[in-house]
Amino acid sequence: xxxxxxxxxxxxxxxxxxxxxxxxxxxxxxxxxxxxxxxxxxxxxxxxxxxxxxxxxxxxxxxxxxxxxxxxxxxxxxxxxxxxxxxxxxxxxxxxxxxxxxxxxxxxxxxxxxxxxxxxxxxxxxxxxxxxxxxxxxxxxxxxxxxxxxxxxxxxxxxxxxxxxxxxxxxxxxxxxxxxxxxxxxxxxxxxxxxxxxxxxxxxxxxxxxxxxxxxxxxxxxxxxxxxxxxxxxxxxxxxxxxxxxxxxxxxxxxxxxxxxxxxxxxxxxx
Numbered sequence: 001x002x003x004x005x006x007x008x009x010x011x012x013x014x015x016x017x018x019x020x021x022x023x024x025x026x027x028x029x030x031x032x033x034x035x036x037x038x039x040x041x042x043x044x045x046x047x048x049x050x051x052x053x054x055x056x057x058x059x060x061x062x063x064x065x066x067x068x069x070x071x072x073x074x075x076x077x078x079x080x081x082x083x084x085x086x087x088x089x090x091x092x093x094x095x096x097x098x099x100x101x102x103x104x105x106x107x108x109x110x111x112x113x114x115x116x117x118x119x120x121x122x123x124x125x126x127x128x129x130x131x132x133x134x135x136x137x138x139x140x141x142x143x144x145x146x147x148x149x150x151x152x153x154x155x156x157x158x159x160x161x162x163x164x165x166x167x168x169x170x171x172x173x174x175x176x177x178x179x180x181x182x183x184x185x186x187x188x189x190x191x192x193x194x195x196x197x198x199x200x201x202x203x204x205x206x207x208x209x210x211x212x213x214x215x216x217x218x219x220x221x222x223x224x225x226x227x228x229x230x231x232x233x234x235x236x237x238x239x240x241x242x243x244x245x246x247x248x249x250x251x252x253x254x255x256x257x258x259x260x261x262x263x264x265x266x267x268x269x270x271x
Contacts, residue, residue: 004092004139004163006060008238009269010035012144012167012248013257014042017051024257025052029059031266037064037142037167037246040097046071046079053087060090064142064167064246065124067097068106073113080116094142096124104129111137122163126199131157139163143199144248145190147220148236150203155241165244166237169222170230172249172261182252183222184213222250227268234269 011033015021028036038049038061052061066076076093083091093116098106107123107130114121123134125141131154134141140163141154154164169186173179190196191210200210209217223233234245247265249258 004165004243005034005089006062006165006244007034007270008244009033009234010037010060010165010244010246011262012037012039012064012246014039015048015052015257016042016044017048020257021048022052022055024259025056025059027257027259028262029056031262032270033059033262033266035060035062035244035246037062037094037165040065040067046075049079049091050083053083053090058090060092062092062094062122062142062165064094065096066094068095068110069097069099073110073115077115080120092120092122092139094122094124095138096142104133107133108137122165125154126195127202128157135159135162140165140243142167142246145169145187145196145199145221147203148240149220151237151240151242163244164242165246166242167246167248168234168237170234170247170249170261170265171222171224171251172227172230172264174225174229176224179224180215180218180222182250183218183224185252186250187218187221188213223247227265230265231268 011028015025015038036059049061080091080093119139121138122140122142123138125131125134126143131141135158141158142165144167146166151166158164169183171179171182205217223230237245249261251258
């Protein structure tokens with residue numbers, strides 16, 4: 001497996017340039033997390049990445065993901081160059097969001113234009129064609145809402161030398177019904193998005209599974225329980241061939257960053 005110095009476990013979260021987000025990034029760094037994968041939806045712009053890097057000292061940031069339909073290659077390259085000059089090695093460009101009839105061609109054209117070293121690019125990849133492109137043109141792949149069984153398949157497609165970093169949901173809740181309800185609410189949102197519908201189907205979750213969200217599906221796609229329970233579930237990805245798991249903590253609430261959950265998980269995940 002590859003070593004991109006992200007460590008086995010990092011964080012997935014959405015941050016902006018607010019004082020609250022800056023404080024959350026600093027807290028994650030203080031807790032010892034080596035990397036934050038910045039969710040693309042909440043990201044207000046490239047300046048936020050500059051702000052977050054500037055407000056911290058060592059933690060790495062990966063855009064997970066920048067939609068190529070929203071961010072021009074020249075602007076992304078300029079942001080990368082700015083950060084590489086002031087904080088070398090701390091920003092990796094994660095790309096995706098190539099919507100339309102020819103996503104592979106769209107991404108290929110974008111990568112042709114993007115002036116960023118290949119080893120500092122990753123692609124959001126769910127299907128086999130996108131995984132193959134990630135392995136051929138970038139440092140590796142960053143899938144979300146996938147099981148450990150998917151990681152084994154993805155490793156075979158990518159080959160042994162490419163980064164496989166997966167984002168996995170986690171609920172720090174030992175009550176099974178409550179934990180699954182929190183996870184079910186989030187997972188249900190993605191079962192309405194075509195790319196995820198197809199991905200889940202490839203993973204063996206058919207129409208009835210996606211409509212009913214049974215326990216076995218929730219348990220495959222979300223880790224829950226105690227910190228030790230969550231680490232054991234996330235480690236299944238590493239055992240299957242992933243290099244890194246970005247832990248996407250969900251609480252059933254929107255708004256505050258889950259700093260207390262990051263703190264509770266840190267001894268198990270980073271010890």
